Amino acid sequence: MNEIEKQLAVIRQGVTEIIPETEFREKLKRSLSKNQPLRIKYGIDPTAPELHLGHSVPIRKLRDFQNLGHRVIFLVGDFTALIGDPTGRIETRPILSPEEIKQNLQTYQEQASKLLDLEKTEFVLNSTWLEKLNFKDVIKLTSSFTVAQILERDDFSQRYRNGNPISLQEFLYPLLQGYDSVALKSDVEIGATEQKFNLLAGRTLQEAFGMEKQVVITVPILEGTDGIRKMSKTYGNYIPVTATAGDMFGKIMSIPDNLMERYFRCLTSVPEEGIKEILSGHPKEAKEQLAFEITSFYHGKDSGRLAQSEFNRIFSQKNDPTEVTEWSYHAADKLQQIIHTLALNSLIPSISEGKRLLKNGGIKVNGAKVIDGEFILEPPNSYTIKVGKLLFLKLVYKQKP
């Protein structure tokens, strides 16, 4: 197998589409013969500066490109964030200050460092060039598209059919994203399948600007922990790449069984045959394996193993975790009532919520459910408390300073 085919095989793995593959092959060929790395673009909306496993799918692909010697351009869409991606109309986005942007950029770099080789990664902000466009330029961009084309985009047509509003500025989003590709002279752009239209807009505009068109690579959209909707912070079904080992492990254990295969494919390097074999075994063990693989990828094998044993300790054997956070309580009026103490420390959202929890048997003190009424903390005793499924803490008496 020659080098081109070898690279192609690596890139093809796990992707949905390469549009068009022939052009991609040509680009690879040229890159190899001229010893000139391809410019691989990946863009992200900085409104929620938290990368999660859903983002990791395309980013892992970027890593493949880096390993093959290509150049990765990680674009933070600070300017386009002002418009908002049309997928889901929310209220006007707050305008980020330069400081906030700078800060966000840094957090991206930190998070991306878990997945990418930062030495080989270029971080860019699209405000750099989009801010300079004048109205004439914008009109030029719009002339490359017709309303019908834009409206054809799935989420637009759906919203239009359902009688949901579409604001005019949203029409501009794909154009701006496409112009990013012009400004960056990208050879390849990677995104999830839902981004296909936006990614293709880059091709249209590059052509309009007399450039060679980028190749579009789409990767699957990862379902979130609910197993239904795509992983997203807004749906609250996401697993951040910065999650602690324990948290990450537990969240993965909570995915529905039928999602395991997908997660193995998109989020681990376990080869195809390995996945088959694991999935043919006991589902609980398969899921533990999955959780271990992913957790270890981000936290190292030792932490992965620890997370696994803690998980079994807490949820299978129903023991307390080996380490419990300590909180102090004082002897003052209502503070001695357990619910008030918890509420005061923001460990439960409200007193009403705490009472509900208590009524449902969701509060345990020293291993026993608190059944009737308020539990009174008696100084100077210490208590091991479990609130709900996940919160363990030790309340220690402390005299008021």
Add this chain to the structure above:
RNA sequence: GGGUAGGUGGCGGAGCGGCCAAUCGCACCAGACUGUAAAUCUGGCGACCGGAAGGUCUUCGGAGGUUCAAAUCCUCCCCUGCCCA
């Protein structure tokens, strides 16, 4: 600009003067069960006081008004869909 239908809790969507803190579904939380924080079943799901019974406060686009009483009626305003221009 004209016509018309709407704006209700995280979302979808009932209610259309008192019994509404607001049916129901999804989501979420807890308990039971289990192979897991899966699935399933049960309960809960504005805040505050109370052990409880119960009470108080703030909510149905916004501002006023009518009424003993409004998410429900009236006035003005804001926002959105659709049709026509």
